[in-house]
Amino acid sequence: MAKKHILIIPGDGIGPEVTTWGKAVLEQIAFQYGHEFTFDTAMMGHAAIEATGNPLPDETLEKAKASDAILFGAVGHAKYDNDPSLKIRPEQGLLKIRKELGLYANLRPILLFDELLDASSLKPEILKGTDILFFRELTGDVYFGEKKRSEDRNTASDLMIYHRYEVERIARKAYEAARLRRHKLCSVDKANVLESSRLWRETVQEIAKEYPDVETEHMFIDNAAMQLVKNPKKFDVVLTANLFGDILTDEASQIAGSMGMLASASIGDGTGFFEPIHGSAHDIAGKNIANPLASILSVALMLEIGFGLKEEAKAVTQAVEQTLKKGYRTSDIANTKDDVTKVLGTEQMGQKLLDHLQQAVSI
Amino acid sequence: MAKKHILIIPGDGIGPEVTTWGKAVLEQIAFQYGHEFTFDTAMMGHAAIEATGNPLPDETLEKAKASDAILFGAVGHAKYDNDPSLKIRPEQGLLKIRKELGLYANLRPILLFDELLDASSLKPEILKGTDILFFRELTGDVYFGEKKRSEDRNTASDLMIYHRYEVERIARKAYEAARLRRHKLCSVDKANVLESSRLWRETVQEIAKEYPDVETEHMFIDNAAMQLVKNPKKFDVVLTANLFGDILTDEASQIAGSMGMLASASIGDGTGFFEPIHGSAHDIAGKNIANPLASILSVALMLEIGFGLKEEAKAVTQAVEQTLKKGYRTSDIANTKDDVTKVLGTEQMGQKLLDHLQQAVSI
Numbered sequence: 001m002a003k004k005h006i007l008i009i010p011g012d013g014i015g016p017e018v019t020t021w022g023k024a025v026l027e028q029i030a031f032q033y034g035h036e037f038t039f040d041t042a043m044m045g046h047a048a049i050e051a052t053g054n055p056l057p058d059e060t061l062e063k064a065k066a067s068d069a070i071l072f073g074a075v076g077h078a079k080y081d082n083d084p085s086l087k088i089r090p091e092q093g094l095l096k097i098r099k100e101l102g103l104y105a106n107l108r109p110i111l112l113f114d115e116l117l118d119a120s121s122l123k124p125e126i127l128k129g130t131d132i133l134f135f136r137e138l139t140g141d142v143y144f145g146e147k148k149r150s151e152d153r154n155t156a157s158d159l160m161i162y163h164r165y166e167v168e169r170i171a172r173k174a175y176e177a178a179r180l181r182r183h184k185l186c187s188v189d190k191a192n193v194l195e196s197s198r199l200w201r202e203t204v205q206e207i208a209k210e211y212p213d214v215e216t217e218h219m220f221i222d223n224a225a226m227q228l229v230k231n232p233k234k235f236d237v238v239l240t241a242n243l244f245g246d247i248l249t250d251e252a253s254q255i256a257g258s259m260g261m262l263a264s265a266s267i268g269d270g271t272g273f274f275e276p277i278h279g280s281a282h283d284i285a286g287k288n289i290a291n292p293l294a295s296i297l298s299v300a301l302m303l304e305i306g307f308g309l310k311e312e313a314k315a316v317t318q319a320v321e322q323t324l325k326k327g328y329r330t331s332d333i334a335n336t337k338d339d340v341t342k343v344l345g346t347e348q349m350g351q352k353l354l355d356h357l358q359q360a361v362s363i
Numbered sequence: 364m365a366k367k368h369i370l371i372i373p374g375d376g377i378g379p380e381v382t383t384w385g386k387a388v389l390e391q392i393a394f395q396y397g398h399e400f401t402f403d404t405a406m407m408g409h410a411a412i413e414a415t416g417n418p419l420p421d422e423t424l425e426k427a428k429a430s431d432a433i434l435f436g437a438v439g440h441a442k443y444d445n446d447p448s449l450k451i452r453p454e455q456g457l458l459k460i461r462k463e464l465g466l467y468a469n470l471r472p473i474l475l476f477d478e479l480l481d482a483s484s485l486k487p488e489i490l491k492g493t494d495i496l497f498f499r500e501l502t503g504d505v506y507f508g509e510k511k512r513s514e515d516r517n518t519a520s521d522l523m524i525y526h527r528y529e530v531e532r533i534a535r536k537a538y539e540a541a542r543l544r545r546h547k548l549c550s551v552d553k554a555n556v557l558e559s560s561r562l563w564r565e566t567v568q569e570i571a572k573e574y575p576d577v578e579t580e581h582m583f584i585d586n587a588a589m590q591l592v593k594n595p596k597k598f599d600v601v602l603t604a605n606l607f608g609d610i611l612t613d614e615a616s617q618i619a620g621s622m623g624m625l626a627s628a629s630i631g632d633g634t635g636f637f638e639p640i641h642g643s644a645h646d647i648a649g650k651n652i653a654n655p656l657a658s659i660l661s662v663a664l665m666l667e668i669g670f671g672l673k674e675e676a677k678a679v680t681q682a683v684e685q686t687l688k689k690g691y692r693t694s695d696i697a698n699t700k701d702d703v704t705k706v707l708g709t710e711q712m713g714q715k716l717l718d719h720l721q722q723a724v725s726i
């Protein structure tokens with residue numbers, strides 16, 4: 001029996017709607033497998049700014065540090081996007097918690113469900129067999145380098161910066177993962193132009209020597225963005241910096257059919273942080289149409305990577321598979337052309353998932 | 364009758380093979396339309412380093428400044444990619460000439476030939492009707508910001524920096540272009556994280572007021588990388604920074620079926636610079652299999668944007684269309700599944716193109 005304390009940070013937009021179902025799945029798993037999961041909730045992002053003026057209140061950070069894992073929704077709000085001059089911004093909460101918890105490795109598996117091959121813009125024959133695990137560095141790069149604005153406000157800069165140890169630690173994690181997969185690692189940079197990328201490449205070349213059983217490839221980011229569309233099957237583990245990882249994983253999510261299906265795990269030295277790849281999607285918030293499956297699959301990652309509960313993680317993933325197999329879809333992944341598809345709202349989809357989870361285990 | 368002096372910079376890898384055919388098309392156009400085009404040749408990139416130690420010899424820069432337009436091939440070599448510690452690098456030649464000639468706007472049209480719909484990884488129904496014109500900023504950003512390496516070589520950085528005037532001048536060019544197209548402009552940045560992007564967004568918001576007839580959208584780079592795959596048709600003019608433009612245009616090139624088909628025009632205050640989007644592709648250099656059409660389409664851009672010779676530009680584009688219609692393909696765009704396709708080498712394709720150009724005009 002596992003005893004775990006889990007912090008839920010619903011955040012903004014569709015965050016609350018989808019984490020509700022992530023939490024429900026955790027409760028069901030605890031019940032079915034006899035674990036003891038306790039929960040707490042905290043604020044972050046726009047919601048936290050509205051309530052406290054701070055996108056990451058101290059209380060949230062304290063609760064985060066005291067928990068065994070965090071299930072997060074999303075942050076962001078159109079208000080800030082339309083007004084670049086606002087000083088306090090929802091995303092600062094997310095960036096700060098990543099930094100404070102030392103979450104330097106963001107794992108984003110591109111998991112393809114056969115049932116959703118049709119939901120992608122890519123031809124099924126290009127897509128079929130795609131199985132990529134991204135390792136995106138998460139606490140360095142131009143995200144955290146010094147930001148400056150000149151007094152006349154006419155010049156602005158961000159420092160893109162990497163330290164060798166930052167590259168080393170995530171490279172090792174990525175190589176370890178490659179060993180458990182197809183033994184291929186592609187490191188993505190822009191070493192033909194950027195000094196920080198040259199450090200990145202040099203360092204990965206060094207670490208590669210520790211893993212002679214893994215085949216290493218180095219690719220420029222522009223080429224990688226292209227190859228991902230051209231031939232996604234060729235990738236196994238992809239290792240890259242914070243900014244490039246942000247771009248490539250979103251691109252890859254569409255290749256996989258929908259952002260609404262993709263989960264991520266951020267890990268480092270302490271508490272793990274689990275979240276969907278999708279954002280706050282304010283335009284569909286509160287309408288009961290958001291896809292809860294990415295949050296639910298984030299729970300599967302929490303169970304597996306965070307708690308080492310492999311069987312429980314598998315039960316969740318299989319319940320997702322079963323639900324899709326029966327033709328249940330939220331509108332983002334619905335193929336309106338066939339007639340087995342049954343389009344559900346967020347709550348109905350969440351409930352179906354719980355039903356399948358219950359059945360799967362009781363068999 | 365136009366009198367123009369054109370500098371050919373073949374560069375590295377497949378550069379010389381493909382620019383040969385670009386030049387042949389220019390000669391044919393001059394002959395057919397009674398223009399006087401004179402030519403000179405100069406070195407850049409790896410070829411120039413081998414010969415002179417300098418990726419952009421002074422002589423090349425002088426010739427460039429003295430010419431009316433430049434037709435460029437590609438730069439780059441695996442030797443430098445594998446050894447990030449080399450100080451002198453082929454790409455420096457390209458970056459320096461962009462800066463020295465003030466080529467701040469890089470136009471990359473994503474042109475779809477119906478005959479090549481099949482060559483893309485995307486489903487034809489997603490693709491059909493796609494017509495995007497990228498405006499990539501080309502002389503600022505992290506490409507040109509200060510690069511640093513610490514003495515112990517364990518820390519490296521690049522400054523991502525923009526000045527307001529740099530954003531203003533390319534934004535105006537992009538809005539002017541949008542007015543001649545579908546009146547839509549999407550500006551791509553990462554304003555939720557980067558200060559330089561916030562300056563970018565603010566500035567574009569200001570310039571947008573001068574163009575009330577153009578519909579402006581702002582999109583984060585991660586989302587844009589995704590939307591390009593999901594629904595490329597939704598884009599008209601896309602305006603973005605140097606690094607983001609590098610990534611997005613390569614991604615878009617694959618959407619269009621092949622890099623081997625895409626041309627670009629770099630313009631600014633002086634001489635225009637015309638080049639394929641594809642790189643030096645050393646693995647296929649000298650094998651007579653590279654696709655010369657991107658270089659030939661770069662010539663079409665030179666004729667239209669550089670010299671204002673619209674009819675001549677159209678003749679070149681139509682000759683490309685005709686050649687594809689007859690089933691002629693280089694291997695990168697060949698669909699091996701049908702039997703009308705005839706796969707040609709670089710030289711045969713170049714020759715076919717010239718034949719069609721001659722016929723088109725003699726009709």
Ligand SMILES: CC(C)[C@H](C(=O)O)[C@@H](O)C(=O)O
Binds near residue numbers: 555556
């Ligand atoms: C919200 C934003 C700051 C964030 C990022 O860029 O890291 C998001 O896009 C992500 O990928 O988690």
Ligand SMILES: CC(C)[C@H](C(=O)O)[C@@H](O)C(=O)O
Binds near residue numbers: 457
């Ligand atoms: C060769 C390289 C420096 C160049 C760039 O990144 O600008 C190329 O990728 C391009 O897009 O023209």
